[in-house]
Amino acid sequence: MFDARQTLELLYLLVKKELKVRYKNKFLGYVWALVNPFAFAFVYWIAFKFIMRLEIVNYSLYLITGMFPWVWLSAGMVAGTRSFVVSASLIKKAPLPRAILPLGNVAQEMVHFAFALPVIIAFLWFAGEIRPSASWVWQVPLLLALQLAFVYPLALGFALANVYVRDIEYLVGIGLSLLFFATPMVYPITMVPEAYRRWFELNPLHALMQSWRSVFLQSTLDFNHMAYAAACAAVTGVIAWLLYRKLAPRVGELV
Amino acid sequence: MTHAVMCEDLWKTYQLHRPLGVKTLLLGADTPRDTRFAREWALAEVGFQVPRGRSFGVIGPNGSGKTTLLSILLSTVQEDRGRVSLSGRVAPLLELGAGFHGDLTGRENVFLFGSILGVRLAEIRRRFDNIADFSELEGAIEQPLRTYSAGMIARLGFSTIIHSPADILLIDEVLAVGDASFQAKCHRALREFRARGGTLIIVSHNMKEVTEVCDEGICLDLGRVVDAGPMAGVAARYQERMAAADRAQVRGGALGKP
Numbered sequence: 001m002f003d004a005r006q007t008l009e010l011l012y013l014l015v016k017k018e019l020k021v022r023y024k025n026k027f028l029g030y031v032w033a034l035v036n037p038f039a040f041a042f043v044y045w046i047a048f049k050f051i052m053r054l055e056i057v058n059y060s061l062y063l064i065t066g067m068f069p070w071v072w073l074s075a076g077m078v079a080g081t082r083s084f085v086v087s088a089s090l091i092k093k094a095p096l097p098r099a100i101l102p103l104g105n106v107a108q109e110m111v112h113f114a115f116a117l118p119v120i121i122a123f124l125w126f127a128g129e130i131r132p133s134a135s136w137v138w139q140v141p142l143l144l145a146l147q148l149a150f151v152y153p154l155a156l157g158f159a160l161a162n163v164y165v166r167d168i169e170y171l172v173g174i175g176l177s178l179l180f181f182a183t184p185m186v187y188p189i190t191m192v193p194e195a196y197r198r199w200f201e202l203n204p205l206h207a208l209m210q211s212w213r214s215v216f217l218q219s220t221l222d223f224n225h226m227a228y229a230a231a232c233a234a235v236t237g238v239i240a241w242l243l244y245r246k247l248a249p250r251v252g253e254l255v
Numbered sequence: 256m257t258h259a260v261m262c263e264d265l266w267k268t269y270q271l272h273r274p275l276g277v278k279t280l281l282l283g284a285d286t287p288r289d290t291r292f293a294r295e296w297a298l299a300e301v302g303f304q305v306p307r308g309r310s311f312g313v314i315g316p317n318g319s320g321k322t323t324l325l326s327i328l329l330s331t332v333q334e335d336r337g338r339v340s341l342s343g344r345v346a347p348l349l350e351l352g353a354g355f356h357g358d359l360t361g362r363e364n365v366f367l368f369g370s371i372l373g374v375r376l377a378e379i380r381r382r383f384d385n386i387a388d389f390s391e392l393e394g395a396i397e398q399p400l401r402t403y404s405a406g407m408i409a410r411l412g413f414s415t416i417i418h419s420p421a422d423i424l425l426i427d428e429v430l431a432v433g434d435a436s437f438q439a440k441c442h443r444a445l446r447e448f449r450a451r452g453g454t455l456i457i458v459s460h461n462m463k464e465v466t467e468v469c470d471e472g473i474c475l476d477l478g479r480v481v482d483a484g485p486m487a488g489v490a491a492r493y494q495e496r497m498a499a500a501d502r503a504q505v506r507g508g509a510l511g512k513p
Contacts, residue, residue: 002373010370017367021358090354093347094371095330252331253269 002097010096014104019111033112034119037067044186056188058217061128065216066185066209068120072113073151073205074176079105080155081172084163088255098248102155110148124216133219143211146226150208150233153240160240160247163254179205204232258342259423259454260305260328265337267298267323267478297323298478301337305471310445310455312465312472312486314493319475321458325425328456343422343454346372348413355408357401361392364400365415374419382418389414389444391437406433417444424448426457442468462490 002010023030041063048054056062080102084091087101117140124130162168183205184192192200200206207225214222298320305311313321326332327339329347354371355364365386369379379386387396390410400408410433416424424445433441445455445468459465465472466487474482474493482489 006370006373006375009376013367013370013376017356017359017363020363021356024358090371092326092331093329094354095345095347096371096373249333252326252333 007097007100011100011104011107014100015108015111018104018108030115034116037064037071037116040071041067048186054187054191056191058128061124061130061217062188062213063186064120064123065213068113068116069147069209069212070180070185072109073147073208074180075112076106076109076151077155077158077176078169078173079109080152081158081162081169083155084159084251084255085166085169091252091255098251099156099244102159103152106148106152106155110144114144120216128217130217135219136215139215139219139221142221143215143226146211146229146233147208149237150204150229153233153236157236157240157243160243160251163247163251179203183209185209204229207232257306258304258340259307259309260303260311260342260456261338261340262304262324262328263302263338265298265301265324265327265339266296266335267320267327267332268295268335269297296478298327298334301473301475301478301480303473303480303483305454305456307342307454308449308452309471310449310457310469312469312489313456313458313475314460314462314465314472314490315475315481316497320478321475322427323478324475325427325456325458328423329425341423344373344420345423345425346416346419346421348416348424348426355400355412358399360399361390361396361403361411362387364411365396368412368415369419372416372419372421378420386411386414386418389418389440406437409433410437413441417441417448421453423454423456426455426459428459462494466490 022032041060044063045060049056049059083101083105084098090096091098091101121132121136125132158168158172162172182200183203184200189197189200189206207229210225211222211229214220214225301320301324303311313324315321323332325347327334328341329345354368356367359367362383365383366376366379370376387393390396390407390413392407392411395403395407396411400411403411449455455468457465457469469486471484472486472489473480474489482492
């Protein structure tokens with residue numbers, strides 16, 4: 001019933017709705033999207049740079065360049081996981097393509113991230129004297145696509161699982177908090193003892209974050225990490241697609 | 256094809272499913288199983304045909320499978336066995352306000368809701384003035400939906416659906432929209448819809464209305480078709496059975512002995 005164009009139009013309207021709802025009636029609208037990542041980065045900067053006095057070069061830049069993609073990832077995952085349960089009435093009453101509900105959440109968080117880009121760039125410029133690079137014009141969209149392809153299958157898979165086992169949404173939240181510290185986000189991977197470092201390197205989230213840092217801090221593509229993240233995205237993509245084909249028809253009677 | 260809707264030998268069972276939680280996984284299911292709906296089939300060998308341009312009623316007591324049947328026609332629920340064939344686009348008349356959002360204006364909601372129904376944006380844009388006129392909301396169409404009364408929301412929902420390019424409309428208990436004059440308008444619109452070759456499937460507990468609107472229909476009970484034929488007869492026999500059951504219950508003491 002839905003062709004590709006109708007699906008994209010519906011996705012566009014769903015994302016637009018969420019953005020509008022989030023920014024409506026809020027005086028500081030846009031600012032709220034920035035406060036969260038900055039507040040977290042500030043707390044870690046105080047804790048590690050000021051109190052524990054770790055010697056990390058350009059620590060604030062390292063924090064900020066990881067924090068914004070992370071907030072997109074984790075907010076998209078949490079909202080995406082809940083998407084089927086939250087939209088139960090819609091799923092029961094309208095034959096819309098169900099897979100676009102979590103995609104809407106992840107895409108919406110991507111838009112927030114994109115809105116924050118000017119502020120990230122300004123921060124890099126003023127705090128790190130990193131001048132905006134022309135190659136960002138194509139590097140950043142490439143990474144946006146990579147992260148979207150990485151996060152969406154995860155959100156879809158967890159959304160399906162959450163219909164069957166409702167605790168998944170809490171487990172996802174807790175898992176993300178643990179992963180935040182298991183991923184080199186507030187510390188560089190070089191601080192991890194050498195014996196364990198290769199295990200940390202296996203973490204695809206680390207590969208994704210390094211890809212962003214490489215673009216923001218050096219204006220270069222980190223091909224190894226990008227390829228690894230893309231490979232993981234492909235694997236989870238196939239798994240999520242198989243799960244969707246198998247489980248989606250019953251979602252209507254279970255939500 | 257002469258038939259707009261054809262169902263053959265439809266069977267559906269719901270597993271007695273309770274959303275699984277970690278608590279149940281760890282501690283086991285310590286509460287007794289909910290057996291209130293524990294019957295084998297939600298729908299059993301249901302079959303009927305609706306010719307194009309006709310209006311078909313589905314009646315029956317609560318829990319007889321009416322909504323399950325509509326959900327299967329809408330393909331939001333999958334049948335276990337049997338065959339459904341629909342010729343044309345199906346649109347559901349959703350319950351009041353499902354798919355609407357309070358922070359969006361009436362106009363934005365028409366676009367979102369239309370898109371949920373599978374209508375293209377260009378198409379909605381083309382029909383928007385008709386939708387707005389029909390809903391009689393006038394200036395309020397630019398106001399957020401949370402400022403609307405329930406009647407206004409229902410009117411907006413009905414106008415969006417009736418202007419969507421559907422061939423088959425599924426209506427679940429939502430004909431009582433707005434005041435008497437708007438209801439008359441809805442019925443006129445539904446008649447025009449049928450005159451254009453549209454097909455209606457209506458679930459209702461309002462026997463008077465169902466008899467007025469529908470040509471033919473079925474009565475479901477415990478998932479089975481217990482009666483079928485011209486709507487007036489089906490509705491009358493259903494009311495007789497209900498009245499008889501009522502009398503039996505009164506004799507037996509519906510509330511038990513004091």
